[in-house]
Structure formats: C-alpha cells, structure tokens
Amino acid sequence: MxxxxxxxxxxxxxxxxxxxxxxxxxxxxxxxxxxxxxxxxxxxxxxxxxxxxxxxxxxxxxxxxxxxxxxxxxxxxxxxxxxxxxxxxxxxxxxxxxxxxxxxxxxxxxxxxxxxxxxxxxxxxxxxxxxxxxxxxxxxxxxxxxxxxxxxxxxxxxxxxxGADTALHRITEVIDAITSTASSHQRSFVVEVMGRKCGYLAMMGALAAGADWLFIPEVPPDPDTWRDEMCEALKAGREVGRRDSIVVLAEGAHDKDGTPITSQDIKETLEEQIGEDTRITVLGHYQRGGSxxxxxxxxxxxxxxxxxxxxxxxxxxxxxxxxxxxxxxxxxxxxxxxxxxxxxxxxYADENKYDKVLELRGAGFKSTYEILKTMMQSEPKPRKEGAKCCRIAVMHSGGPAPGMNTIVRAAVRWGADLGQTMLGVSNGFPGLIKGDIKELNWMDVRGMVGLGGAELGTNRTVPTDGDYYAIARTIEEQKIDAILMIGGEAGYDSVNEIFNRKKEFPNFQIPIVCLPATIDNDRPGSELSIGADTALNSIIQAVDQIKQSAVASRRCFVVETMGNFCGYLALMGGLATGAERVYIHEEGITLQDLQDDVDHLVTGFSQGKRLGLMIRNESAHPVYTTDFMVRLFEVEGKELFDVRQAILGHQQQGGNPSPFDRIQGVRLAVQSVDFLLNEIGEKEPRQVFIGSEGGKIQFTGMEDYQRLEDRDFGRPKKQWWMDLRPIVRVLAQPGPGQWK
Incomplete structure (x- = not known):
C-alpha cells in the first residue's frame, strides 16, 4: 500500500x-x-x-x-x-x-x-x-x-x-458551576446532556458531579410513578440539609412506555409537586467544543x-x-x-428489552449505575437486623492529590449505607498516632465530590519506631476494625511497616487497603493513580498557553513537571502537548543528548521554526537541572532564539479533580470498602494495595510490595507507559526519518 x-x-x-x-x-x-x-x-x-x-x-x-x-x-x-x-x-x-x-x-x-x-x-x-x-x-x-x-x-x-472524556469535562465543569448558584438560592436545576440513546455521559457526569437524580435511556422509569419517586427523593434531601438539587437528564431518556422525558416535564413536576424553584440548563453543543x-x-x-x-x-x-x-x-x-x-x-431498546441493553453496555456500566443510586440517596438505608457493624477508619498519607476528597465521600457513603461506622483520621499518620479521629456521617461529606485537596489533611510523615506502639494503642482505644489509607509513597511505606510488625503488635492484625492517590502515578499494583489525570490536564493547560507565548517570540521553553523519580507526567504531558523532547529519570540525560538537542534547536530555528518545547521531569538528572539546560540552550541559541524556563510546581497538585479521577476514585473506594468488610473477622485478615491493571481492579498483598517497587526511586519496577517513548520521539521529529 x-x-x-x-x-x-x-x-x-x-x-x-x-x-x-x-x-x-x-x-x-x-x-x-x-x-x-x-x-x-x-x-x-x-x-x-x-x-x-x-x-x-x-x-x-x-x-x-x-x-x-x-x-x-x-x-x-x-x-x-x-x-x-x-x-x-x-x-x-x-x-x-x-x-x-x-x-x-x-x-x-x-x-x-x-x-x-x-x-x-x-x-x-x-x-x-x-x-x-x-x-x-x-x-x-x-x-x-x-x-x-x-x-x-x-x-x-x-x-x-x-471525545467522550472531553465531553465529560464540559459536563462536570457546568454542574460544578451550577451547584454554587443553586446552593446560594436553594434552587433545583435540570441539566440536559447529549448522548443520543446512550446514557454514558449523563450517568458518569452525574457520578462525577454529585447529582441528586438521574434519567438515562438504559433504565427507563415507570410512567405512573417516576414523578412521585423523584419528588420524594429530592424532598428528603432538602429535609436533611441539602441547599440545592441537581437532576441530570440524558437527551434520549424516556419512560417504559417510550414516552420521552423532557427537561420541561421535570421542571413543571418539581414546581407543582414540591414547590421547587427550578431552572433548566441544556448543555447542547458546548459538550462537543473546545480543546x-x-x-x-x-x-x-x-x-x-x-x-x-x-x-x-x-x-x-x-x-x-x-x-x-x-x-x-x-x-x-x-x-x-x-x-x-x-x-x-x-x-433492544426499541423492543423494551432493557435487561439486554444493560448486559451489552457491560458489567462496568451496570455496577456504576448501582453505585450512583447509593451516592444519590439523602441518607443511608436502615441497618439490617443482625448485620455486623464495624468501625472503618479512612485516612490520607503522602502529598495532596486531586480526588482524595472524592474517595473519602464515596467510602463514607458506601460504608454507611452498609451499616458501618466510618471514621475520619485527621492529618495522616500523626493523627492516627495522636488519636485525632472523628466519626463521619452521610452529610459530613456532602459537597466533597468535586473538591480538590484533602479535607481530612495529609502529610508525608512516616512513623518512627516509637510511633507504632501509639498506633496500636489508638487502634485498640478507637476499636478500629479496618483502615482505608488513601495516598502515595509515604502511606504505602507506613502500611508496609505495619504489615511487617504484625507479630510485634497483635492490634495490627486488621485488614488494610492502600488506595493509590498521588499525582506522580508511581504506586506499584496500579497503572493509574488518582490525581494523575488531573495533574496531566493542569500541565496541558499551562503548556498550551506557554506555546502561544513562545510562538510570538521565537522562543524555546523548558517546562519542568513534578513526578519525583517517575517520568509519567513528563512523558504523557509531552505526548499530549507535542513536546519535541522529554527528559525523564528512567532514561537519564547525557552531555551528548544535550548537544544533540542544541543542534536540533539551532537547525530548526534557522529554517524558520518559531517554537521549541522541552519537558523535563523534576528529578531527571541531579546535575543537568532545568536552570542548567536553559543556560546551555540560551548560550548556544545566540541571536537565533531565546530560552525561558517554566517550573509548573504545585499547581499540578491543585485544582478540582478531573472526571476520570472522580469516577475511578469512587470505583476504587467502593471496592476497597467491600474488601475490608469481607476481611474483617478473618483469622489472618489481608493487608493489600488496590489498583487497576489491564482495565481490571485487583488487590495485591502487601507481602509483594517490596518485590514490585524499585526501592531506590520509589516507583514500580515495571511501568507500562515506558513503551510509549518511541511514539513520542517519532512525533517530535521535524520531519520523517530525521532522528534515527
């Protein structure tokens, strides 16, 4: 061909x-x-x-x-x-x-x-x-x-x-913005989203934005009861303290008789039956547009x-x-x-065979809908008679990552709905050492689904030898039956030490799940950590603006990203922004590399190139720092081009979590709580770390932690994204076959 x-x-x-x-x-x-x-x-x-x-x-x-x-x-x-x-x-x-x-x-x-x-x-x-x-x-x-x-x-x-992920970004941005004005005026909003006969955008948007009611084509409601059911649910939410109500409507939604459900229907129902001041927002083609x-x-x-x-x-x-x-x-x-x-x-939808529709949509679609139904409740279901009631502690450790609050909200609500007592540990392991713990109820986590940072508090403190006795004492005094640790390297290392000291401290014989939440994406047992997608989007937004500035001035920018010793953010950021060179610790940097890069820059700018973009991981090399590289390129560029550095810094840890981080965080939280409940009471309860590998959520025993991690650099020994390096390099060339 x-x-x-x-x-x-x-x-x-x-x-x-x-x-x-x-x-x-x-x-x-x-x-x-x-x-x-x-x-x-x-x-x-x-x-x-x-x-x-x-x-x-x-x-x-x-x-x-x-x-x-x-x-x-x-x-x-x-x-x-x-x-x-x-x-x-x-x-x-x-x-x-x-x-x-x-x-x-x-x-x-x-x-x-x-x-x-x-x-x-x-x-x-x-x-x-x-x-x-x-x-x-x-x-x-x-x-x-x-x-x-x-x-x-x-x-x-x-x-x-x-295109689906970008559309989800648009939907969550709008609902996040609407929520603040709805809360101010105690209003209800009906948000209509696209999707034709598929409810994916509506369902995932509702989950990511914390909506209170949902209509999708795959689960049509009863034509005689849907109005009453919706009104009762939203009214119950008001009674427990909600100041706003968000109803998400898929454009193809209809009832079981095939009658379309419109945003106007919903508005009129809410106003007539419960006196809600209701507004309609139809997102339309806004979902398709933009970067x-x-x-x-x-x-x-x-x-x-x-x-x-x-x-x-x-x-x-x-x-x-x-x-x-x-x-x-x-x-x-x-x-x-x-x-x-x-x-x-x-x-199947035309034939009203909605069980077949859900089956073909996949197990993930169906399970996500069940999770969403729980999250939308105004309060937990009554505890079943005779059901065990356990005390599960939720905590953070490591640097802040967007999505931490989303996970806490999901874990607390899922556990509470199963009749468990959920505890929040303040400020990471120092809080566990001091016993700084409080019970979290359903409404305590209201509004946390899209909130960046970590409301419980987090830090990178790893307990020392004397602290483990205090941790064991806190577990006993607070009657903690299980722990969900949400965080990064410091948290994993701390739990690993607890795992190794189980014989020394019998109170450590409780199930623990480590859930990866770090922008560095450097946790073993998981291909994607919560927070990394948000950080990537922060990087591309900054770099897009930097590129516009550079084009106007014939300039090369060296952009430094975070990531510790893991080059994920740098490489994937380079792939997403069209960087011509990415420097990561995994590959290292030599003087010859820098000389070759200088030659490429000089040749390119002399032939009319207007922009140079290099992305460097913060720990790519101890000597060839960002400042060193800028000075080198500046000297060699002479009058041809100038060079600036852009150290993105902690803006990568900030911002509200992306839809992906919210959705994946909820899924991992639910699976973690279910795992802990199954392990409580076992003779030898497992201590594990959860993650998604090959698209499947799995648990890996803490006994494998040191085997899977490169202990010198705090990253997995095998990183899937390293296979993408040749693609980045080919796309960055000034022309075909030029960088053999």
Whole structure:
C-alpha cells in the first residue's frame, strides 16, 4: 500500500485532530503517502480539491484544537450506489486504496458496504471509461480501519471513544458551576446532556458531579410513578440539609412506555409537586467544543498510530478492524461485529428489552449505575437486623492529590449505607498516632465530590519506631476494625511497616487497603493513580498557553513537571502537548543528548521554526537541572532564539479533580470498602494495595510490595507507559526519518 486517505465523519469530537496528526506523521515515517479527505464522505464523493495530500507540517499545531481541521459532514449521496461509485473514482484517481475512518457506527457501516462493492465499482468505472484500463489490477481491493470518534461513548469494542472524556469535562465543569448558584438560592436545576440513546455521559457526569437524580435511556422509569419517586427523593434531601438539587437528564431518556422525558416535564413536576424553584440548563453543543482533554489527545494519538500500523500489515482478505482502547491498551476488534452489537443495543431498546441493553453496555456500566443510586440517596438505608457493624477508619498519607476528597465521600457513603461506622483520621499518620479521629456521617461529606485537596489533611510523615506502639494503642482505644489509607509513597511505606510488625503488635492484625492517590502515578499494583489525570490536564493547560507565548517570540521553553523519580507526567504531558523532547529519570540525560538537542534547536530555528518545547521531569538528572539546560540552550541559541524556563510546581497538585479521577476514585473506594468488610473477622485478615491493571481492579498483598517497587526511586519496577517513548520521539521529529 502506497497511499491512504483519512477522513472524519459524522459528529465531530475533541481528539480527532490528535488522531489525524498521529496517523499522518506515522504514515510518512513509514514511507506511505497520506491524503486528507475534507468534509468526510461528502468530500470523497465530490473529489477535486476536497482530497489533498498532507505533509509533516500540515498537521503541526493542531493537537490542542477542538473539532476536526479537515471537516466533517453527513452525506446522503454516499448512501447510494451511484454516490459510492463517484467516491471510488476519486480515490483511484489519487492512488488511494486504504482508508482511516474516524467516526461512529453509521460512518463505519457505510465504509464496510463501500469495501464490499469496491471491485464491482472499479470494474464498472473502467467499462464506462471513467477510469483507465489496468485500474482493476492496480487497485483490486479497498482496505480500511475504523477509529471510534464520538462524544457519546456508544461504540461497542472500546472502553472509550475519542471525545467522550472531553465531553465529560464540559459536563462536570457546568454542574460544578451550577451547584454554587443553586446552593446560594436553594434552587433545583435540570441539566440536559447529549448522548443520543446512550446514557454514558449523563450517568458518569452525574457520578462525577454529585447529582441528586438521574434519567438515562438504559433504565427507563415507570410512567405512573417516576414523578412521585423523584419528588420524594429530592424532598428528603432538602429535609436533611441539602441547599440545592441537581437532576441530570440524558437527551434520549424516556419512560417504559417510550414516552420521552423532557427537561420541561421535570421542571413543571418539581414546581407543582414540591414547590421547587427550578431552572433548566441544556448543555447542547458546548459538550462537543473546545480543546480536548489530555486523555482524548493521547487516546487519539495512540489510535492514529495503531491504525497506520494495521493498514501496513493487513491483507485484503482480513476483515476490517476497529481500533479501540480496552483495559488501558490499544486493541483491535472485528469492526462489523462491533457495529452490529452497537446497533443491537438500539434494537433492544426499541423492543423494551432493557435487561439486554444493560448486559451489552457491560458489567462496568451496570455496577456504576448501582453505585450512583447509593451516592444519590439523602441518607443511608436502615441497618439490617443482625448485620455486623464495624468501625472503618479512612485516612490520607503522602502529598495532596486531586480526588482524595472524592474517595473519602464515596467510602463514607458506601460504608454507611452498609451499616458501618466510618471514621475520619485527621492529618495522616500523626493523627492516627495522636488519636485525632472523628466519626463521619452521610452529610459530613456532602459537597466533597468535586473538591480538590484533602479535607481530612495529609502529610508525608512516616512513623518512627516509637510511633507504632501509639498506633496500636489508638487502634485498640478507637476499636478500629479496618483502615482505608488513601495516598502515595509515604502511606504505602507506613502500611508496609505495619504489615511487617504484625507479630510485634497483635492490634495490627486488621485488614488494610492502600488506595493509590498521588499525582506522580508511581504506586506499584496500579497503572493509574488518582490525581494523575488531573495533574496531566493542569500541565496541558499551562503548556498550551506557554506555546502561544513562545510562538510570538521565537522562543524555546523548558517546562519542568513534578513526578519525583517517575517520568509519567513528563512523558504523557509531552505526548499530549507535542513536546519535541522529554527528559525523564528512567532514561537519564547525557552531555551528548544535550548537544544533540542544541543542534536540533539551532537547525530548526534557522529554517524558520518559531517554537521549541522541552519537558523535563523534576528529578531527571541531579546535575543537568532545568536552570542548567536553559543556560546551555540560551548560550548556544545566540541571536537565533531565546530560552525561558517554566517550573509548573504545585499547581499540578491543585485544582478540582478531573472526571476520570472522580469516577475511578469512587470505583476504587467502593471496592476497597467491600474488601475490608469481607476481611474483617478473618483469622489472618489481608493487608493489600488496590489498583487497576489491564482495565481490571485487583488487590495485591502487601507481602509483594517490596518485590514490585524499585526501592531506590520509589516507583514500580515495571511501568507500562515506558513503551510509549518511541511514539513520542517519532512525533517530535521535524520531519520523517530525521532522528534515527
């Protein structure tokens, strides 16, 4: 295959430009010509200047842009055979017989039909002399690959579609903002979100923003009772002290009879039945717009890279594939099977088979809905007669991480709903040593779902030898049955020491779960720590602004990120911002590296380059510091360019948590509480650390902690993201094949 075309089709989605940039640059790196097909299938049918060859620089500066720079449109003509014949002619005239299609199930279904008809279409075009003889032999088959691009996250075969995470950012931003004004006036708000017939955005937005009621297509309410049920629930919330009520409505929501539920219906019901002062906010296309989140930039980049490799290696006999993200890894699936299952969900919904709809949405969708129902309650369910009542302590340790408060709220409410007494330990292990502990009830954690920082307090103090007796005494005096420790390295090290001293202190024979909450993303047993996604988004926002400043002044910036000895933030931040060089401790820095980088900068700026961006992990090298590098580049740049440093510092630890950190934090909190309750009373209760690996939540025994961690640098011995370094390096080149 010598030439491929790339198009975006259907609704636009943030992150499509990242996929475009990645696909173009990797195709050129592999010696494959690549063409943009502007305006989707419409451009393919029209041909002419709608199909244009792309160069390396054609996709420069688009990573942070929303929408799709090559345009998208819905094309009725492509639905006809005659329209597809025109499209085939235009592709062959440009030498294209491979396609990358970024879109939803409708766009991919059209491509599958096009592929099947291709040999006949080319033969007909040759027969009618619209194409020269030999075209059939030269272009016998059409090969294509699909990338899921949709904010709705309604595509089977991938955990996340390109654009869904950014849409969730928009939804939570709005609900967070609305909550403050709703609380001030004691109002109710109905927030309507997009998603067509899929309730993913509504459900996850409600979970991330702490909504009080939800309507989604997958769980239609009874037409006779939903109004009363909603009003009773919201009224109960007011009675226990809530000053606001947030109802989230998916645009495709309806009752069991199929009657649509509208925001106006809800508003009128609340005003008439309980006298609520109610406002409506319809988010609409705001959810689709704006700069993509860090996750969507990196998702688009990785999928674009994988799409080019797949087209290069596949054969015409192979069925078309959908490239998606499953279990935090790029995976391909049989495209038409994914499309059929996606459309089967809609068919089941039309047939009122909602148990089948939930089954196809996946176990994670169903369990998240059950968690959300608990979180939305105004108070815990009454304790069951005869049920055991345990005392579970929740605490932090280590540096602050966005999402810590979200986890505390979820753990307290989940435990309380199961009839347990939840305790809050103030200020980490010093608070546990001093017995600075208080009981937390349902409303104590109201408003914490989207609050940054750590309301319980945290620090990096690790207990010394004499402190462990005091900890054992506190456990006994407070009758603590289990501990949930939320934090980073200091917390894990402290719990590891408790684990090692169980024989010395019998009171340490209680279950403990360590939940990873650190922006550094350096905890073993978990591929992603709570707080890291928020920190990444803080980094890309800062770097996007820095890049605009640099372009105006012919300037190189050296940006320093946090992370301790773990290069995750630097590397993933570099991938999401288009940095041309990333310095991390895992790779080290040599003087020759710096000399090569100086040469690249001088060459680039002398050829008209306007911007240089280097990202350095704070601990990348003890001698070649950020200040050293700035001085070196400044001297060598002479009059060609100037250099500035930007040390992002503690802004990476601040800010309200991202939707991903909120949602994942809730999931981990619930699983942790369930684990602790199962272990309480066991002869040898386990002490573990929880985490998500390969998309699955798992518990690892504390006995494996030292085996899995690089003790010298406080990071896992094996880090999955290190495999992404070659991708970062190729994309950072000034042109194909220039940095061998």
């Amino acid at each position: 010598n030439k491929i075309g790339i198009l975006t089709s259907g609704g636009d989605a943030p992150g499509m430009n990242a996929a475009l940039r990645s696909a173009v640059r990797f195709a050129l790196e592999l010696g494959i010509g690549i063409y943009a097909i502007n305006e989707g299938y419409q451009g393919m049918v029209e041909g002419g200047d709608k199909i244009r060859e792309l160069s390396w620089d054609s996709v420069g500066g688009i990573l942070q842009r929303g929408g799709t720079v090559i345009g998208t449109a819905r094309c009725d003509e492509f639905r006809t055979r005659e329209g597809r014949k025109k499209a085939a002619k235009n592709l062959v005239e440009n030498g294209i017989d491979g396609l990358i299609i970024i879109g939803g199930d409708g766009s991919l279904t059209g491509a599958s039909i096009f592929r099947t008809e291709w040999p006949e279409l080319i033969a007909e075009l040759v027969k009618s002399k619209d194409l020269p003889k030999g075209s059939v032999e030269k272009h016998p088959n059409l090969i294509f690959v699909g990338l899921p691009g949709s904010i709705d996250n309604d595509m089977y075969g991938t955990d996340m579609t390109i 993509p989140s860090a996750f969507d930039r990196n998702l688009g980049t990785l999928l674009g890279h994988a799409a080019v490799l797949h087209l290069k290696e596949t054969s015409p006999e192979d069925p078309p594939q959908l490239i998606g993200m499953r279990g935090n890894r790029v995976e391909s699936s049989h495209l038409m099977e994914c499309v059929d299952l996606t459309q089967q969900i809609a068919a």
